Amino acid sequence: MxxxxxxxxxxxxxxxxxxxxxxxxxxxxxxxxxxxxxxxxxxxxxxxxxxxxxxxxxxxxxxxxxxxxxxxxxxxxxxxxxxxxxxxxxxxxxxxxxxxxxxxxxxxxxxxxxxxxxxxxxxxxxxxxxxxxxxxxxxxxxxxxxxxxxxxxxxxxxxxxxxxxxxxxxxxxxxxxxxxxxxxxxxxxxxxxxxxxxxxxxxxxxxxxxxxxxxxxNSSVRMGVLIENILDFARGRLGGGIPVQRKLVDDLQRTLRMTLEEVQVSHPQATFIHRLDVPTGVYCDALRISQLLSNLLGNAVTHGSISEPIVLNAWAENDEFVISLTNQGTPIAPHLIPLLFEPFSRSEAGQRCEGLGLGLYIASQIATAHNGSLSVTSDSESGTCFVARFPAQFKWV
Missing domain, CATH: 3.30.450.40 (GAF domain)
Known part of the structure; x- marks a missing residue:
């Protein structure tokens, strides 16, 4: 013993x-x-x-x-x-x-x-x-x-x-x-x-x-992600929020697809369905939007049911750009939903405690830095759905 x-x-x-x-x-x-x-x-x-x-x-x-x-x-x-x-x-x-x-x-x-x-x-x-x-x-x-x-x-x-x-x-x-x-x-x-x-x-x-x-x-890469999350948290709390560098991006769809492919390689047990209809000329920080999507995908894989597909949609709606991610699994109790976007509150929200619980907080801060929002709904019929939206300029071709 x-x-x-x-x-x-x-x-x-x-x-x-x-x-x-x-x-x-x-x-x-x-x-x-x-x-x-x-x-x-x-x-x-x-x-x-x-x-x-x-x-x-x-x-x-x-x-x-x-x-x-x-x-x-x-x-x-x-x-x-x-x-x-x-x-x-x-x-x-x-x-x-x-x-x-x-x-x-x-x-x-x-x-x-x-x-x-x-x-x-x-x-x-x-x-x-x-x-x-x-x-x-x-x-x-x-x-x-x-x-x-x-x-x-x-x-x-x-x-x-x-x-x-x-x-x-x-x-x-x-x-x-x-x-x-x-x-x-x-x-x-x-x-x-x-x-x-x-x-x-x-x-x-x-x-x-x-x-x-x-x-x-690969282990060092995972450590690097953890460190960057800690630094982003510090930047968000000490400064005026997570910094972004917005510009007109013509290949955001390619960036989002690459982000999805990286998560698929890391989590071969999960199934993804996606529909990306992203216009050119989206006014955003492409790397930060990729980080937002990666955090949402990681959260869905970790806390959702991998026996059901994870559904990703991205599209333009009027003057806004929208990303929607839905996964199945045990629904989140309504009184716990506000805690999801707070740092270090994962265990309070009833989720498993891998990592520091900064992923959704950082995703929310990235949406805020784009003058947008990140919201979530969760029920047993429709699943858990995160929706990020922010105002954007579009250059339609």
Whole structure:
């Protein structure tokens, strides 16, 4: 049974999407058959994530006797330990850990957070020898350990942000300033993750490894969306609303279609029906309108029924441009509808709590910035329908 004091550590590692990919990459790069992320404290060694092909017997939450591990020593000196053939090694042939667990090959990299806190190790083991002399192996695993540490730091910052937001005055300026600074700070580890993925891509050629790298990059894209939502929220609260740059756009229909296609690729389980009848010369910020539509589509996929099609329509009506999106599912109670467009109120509105609950708020702010509106109706017969409309100039051809 997992010690309750380590539950949060295990959950923190589990919530990092890239960890399973990292463990698979560690096994692939080293040729070893067991990889794990371990939480190592003064008294405990606890497995947080495991990729085991040798039936070593550990699963997340399991513990080893700390003194029986080399990680106990790594916690003290915070340096990597690597050997590929323990029985021939001048030091580790006599060490108790390889003898206790029947190990021949071993690599363990410390995971150290930005404030200097030692979290644990990224490690790999095997009962057979492995070729670990190539310097690129240690460098790559060190990079992986740094990525895990940066992700943990990001979680800490987000948790601190939530605590601050929960306790700050609803209208307090300090809350918005804190989020703005936080959003900028998050870009630093995100840039490191993206650059690291690009670097890894130049070092490998096989398709399987490239797929793993693509998964890391996709995770960073999702983090980027979250950061941009935070920054848009801060801009909307601190300034005069979300900024838009309106101009006459002749290819808005193409932009909306591309946005829909991107969401379709990300959510192949959902079915979409669309009718786009968009004129040329729409006076708008095309990128912001695309963001509005993407947020509405994401909300429909996440909170609607994917067994029924999601219906998208866009058209010109008199002097207005209109986007309508309808999905089926459990209708929203009337008294909860006003909460949908408020930030950080998703759980209050009875919705599942993926993300920060900023998508509909930002969509509403984009409509407002175009001197328009975003409204919603919801009932069991017609489904839930969001309608965005704003005044526009049209150049009919």
């Amino acid at each position: 997992t010690d309750p004091q380590f539950t949060s550590d295990i959950e923190a590692i589990r919530s990092i999407d890239a960890v399973p990919v990292i463990l698979s990459m560690v096994k692939h790069i080293t040729g070893m058959r067991f990889a794990a992320v371990a939480r190592v404290t003064e008294n405990n060694w606890v497995a947080c994530a495991v990729d085991d092909s040798i039936d070593f017997g550990l699963k997340p939450g399991d513990e080893l006797v700390l003194e029986s591990t080399i990680c106990h020593e790594i916690r003290q000196h915070q340096q990597p330990v690597i050997f590929g053939h323990a029985s021939l090694h001048p030091i580790f042939s006599l060490h108790h850990t390889p003898r206790t667990y029947g190990l021949e090959s071993y690599i363990s990299i410390p995971i150290v957070k930005a404030d200097g806190e030692f979290f644990g190790t990224l490690c790999a083991i095997d009962s057979v020898p492995a070729k670990l002399d190539e310097p690129a192996i240690a460098k790559t695993l060190t990079l992986f350990a740094q990525l895990i540490a940066m992700s943990l730091d990001t979680q800490t910052r987000l948790h601190a942000a939530k605590v601050e937001l929960d306790t700050a005055n609803e209208l307090g300026r300090l809350r918005e300033q804190f989020i703005a600074v936080l959003g900028h700070d998050l870009r630093t580890p995100l840039s490191a993750i993206r650059m690291s993925a690009d670097l890894l891509e130049t070092k490998v050629e096989d398709k399987r490894s490239l797929n793993f790298i693509a998964a890391i990059r």
